[in-house]
Amino acid sequence: MHIVIMGCGRVGSKLAHILEDKGHSVAIIDQSPEAFRRLRGGFKGRRITGFGFDRDVLVEAGIEHASAFVAVSSGDNSNVISARVARETFGIDNVVARIYDSRRAEVYQRLGIPTVATVRWTADQMLRRLLPEGAEPLWRDPTGEVVLAELHVDPGWIGEKVAALEEAARTRVAFLSRLGEALVPTADTMIQDGDIVNVMAHTGDMERINEAVSRRVERSE
Numbered sequence: 001m002h003i004v005i006m007g008c009g010r011v012g013s014k015l016a017h018i019l020e021d022k023g024h025s026v027a028i029i030d031q032s033p034e035a036f037r038r039l040r041g042g043f044k045g046r047r048i049t050g051f052g053f054d055r056d057v058l059v060e061a062g063i064e065h066a067s068a069f070v071a072v073s074s075g076d077n078s079n080v081i082s083a084r085v086a087r088e089t090f091g092i093d094n095v096v097a098r099i100y101d102s103r104r105a106e107v108y109q110r111l112g113i114p115t116v117a118t119v120r121w122t123a124d125q126m127l128r129r130l131l132p133e134g135a136e137p138l139w140r141d142p143t144g145e146v147v148l149a150e151l152h153v154d155p156g157w158i159g160e161k162v163a164a165l166e167e168a169a170r171t172r173v174a175f176l177s178r179l180g181e182a183l184v185p186t187a188d189t190m191i192q193d194g195d196i197v198n199v200m201a202h203t204g205d206m207e208r209i210n211e212a213v214s215r216r217v218e219r220s221e
Helices: 010-021 033-038 055-060 076-088 102-110 123-130 162-169 203-213
Strands: 002-006 025-030 046-049 068-071 094-099 115-117 146-151 173-178 181-183 196-202
Touching (some): 002 010, 055 076, 076 094, 146 203
Parallel strands (some): 002 025, 002 068, 025 046
C-alpha cells in the first residue's frame, strides 16, 4: 500500500516509521520543512512541503495511487478539510483524521470521515483505522484465545445485511461503530458507509474471517 500522511509531528513521524517498517510506501506532508527532522535518517518515503488540502501537493505525494490518507496535523479544520479532499476529490475510501475537540468528532463522523479524538488517541488506535487487519485486537482475554477485533470490510458490503456478512465470515458481529456510537445489530441491520465492524472470535479464526470480509460481495442481478 501507498499511504499519504499530513503532519510530521510526533504522531505523523511515528506512523510513518511504523508503516514503512510494515513494508508500505509512505509520503508525508508538512508546511514546515523543519518538521521533517523528526524522521529517522534512513526514512525512504517522500517528504513534501506544503498544505495537505492543496490538490497539487497531494498529487505530488502520490494521492492518485494511494490506498489510504491520514491527517494528523495540529489543526482540526486542516485535518478534516484535507481528509475530505482526499476522499471526495481523489476517491480515497480509507481516510482518518485526528481531532483535538472530541465534541466535534461526531459532526465529522457524519461527514463520512472516521476520526480519532485526542482524548482517547494512541498510535495503535490510528493504525487500526489505517490497517485494521494488521493491528492489535481491541481486547484479548487472559488466555489469548478470544479477541475483540475490528474488521477491514470491503466497500462491497455496504448496503448488505449483517446476517450476510456473518454467514460469509462464519462469525457473529458483536457491534458496529456508527457515527461515533456503538450499535448492537440485528440480522436485518444494513451495513452503512463508515461503519466499523467489530467481532468477538477465537484468535485462530481471525485470518479466515478477515479474508472472508475483505472480498467484495458478488451481488445477484
